[in-house]
Amino acid sequence: MNQLLSDFFSVFLATIQDVLPIVVIIFGFQLLVIRRQIPRFSKVLIGFVYVLIGLTLFLLGLEKALFPIGRLMAEQLTNPEFIREWSGSLDQSTALHWSDYYWVFLFAFAIGASTTIAEPSLIAVAxxxxxxxxxxxxxxGLRLAVALGVAVGIALGTWRIVTGYPIHWFIIAGYIVVVIQTTFAPKLIVPLAYDSGGVTTSTVTVPLVAALGLGLAETVPGRSALIDGFGLIAFASLFPMISVMGYAQITEYLAAREKQKRVLAENEGVNNAL
Incomplete structure (x- = not known):
């Protein structure tokens, strides 16, 4: 308990240092530039205290729970004994193939979809x-489209870590697809699709995905945690843009097809009447 309280207060002091510049800017503009008193000042101060406590508990939870869980899951799923047991081969001399890591890819897909569905920022945007x-x-519809994009992106990112392919190939190819989709997607959905890529990298998704990437890179033979472990968040930001614009394009196509069917049915009815 004493260690937990000590960790809490150390994180709390660090959080105050991080939030202090924001407080100075907000109050400075309010009092020196706008030159008006802050309404309900006491409630604002209480709100800032809640923010400090909430951020402290969240950061402490990341350090004590989410990061260790993500790293532990990566270590367990990439354990050679576990992989050989599920692949049906216990021969220690046989080198593992990337396809033997299918449980890692399934876990990455599932954790990407589930964390995105629970992402508060995505719920607010939707x-x-x-x-x-x-x-x-x-x-x-929007939440599921974004969740599917994140799930596919993280699964592909873990496959890249296992295989060791350079990350810039995937990022360049992904943004080429985004540019092409931007040209043909409904204009209404393009800004929302771009924002969807940002809201996924928030409070719930990032800790688990980052821990998974680092843990995976540390346990897969021949991988560097610094070179291969990072970059998984980029996949979580890129692929939702593709999936949301794809969702809008499919919806627009189906709506146009349904409209065309109705027009043809109406024309056929008119011709029969004549």
Missing amino acids: IKANEVSGGAIGVW
Whole structure:
């Protein structure tokens, strides 16, 4: 308990140092530039205290729980004995193939989808997009599209770590796809798709994904935690843009096809009547 309290206060002091510049800028502009008193000043101060406590607990939870869990899962899933047991070969002399790591890819896909669905920032963006579009953009449709993009991106990123291919190949190819999609996707969805790539790299997704990437790079033979472990977040940011614009393109195509069917049915009805 004493160690936990000590860790809490050390993280709390570090959080105050991080938040202090934000407080100085906000209060400085309010008092020196706008030159108006802050309404409900006492409630604002209480809110900042809540922010400090919340950030402290969150950072402490990352250090004590999420990072160790992600690293532990990566170590267990990449354990040669575990892989050989599931692949049906216990021969220690046989070199592992990238396809033997399929449990890692499945776990990466599942953890990417589940953390994105639970991402508070994505929920907020989806609700606002639904309100602004008058219901044209569904809350769950957007959340599932982003979750699918993150899941595919992280699974592909873990496959890259296992195989050792350079990351810039995937990033360049991904952004070429994004540029092409931007040209043909509905204009309404393009800004939202770009923002969707940013909201995924937030409080829930980043800790687990970063821990998974670092743990995987440390346990796969021949990989460097510094060179191969980082960059997994880039996949989580890139592929939601592709999936959201793809979702909009498919929806637009299906709507146009349905409209064309109705027009043909109406024309056929008119011709029969004549």
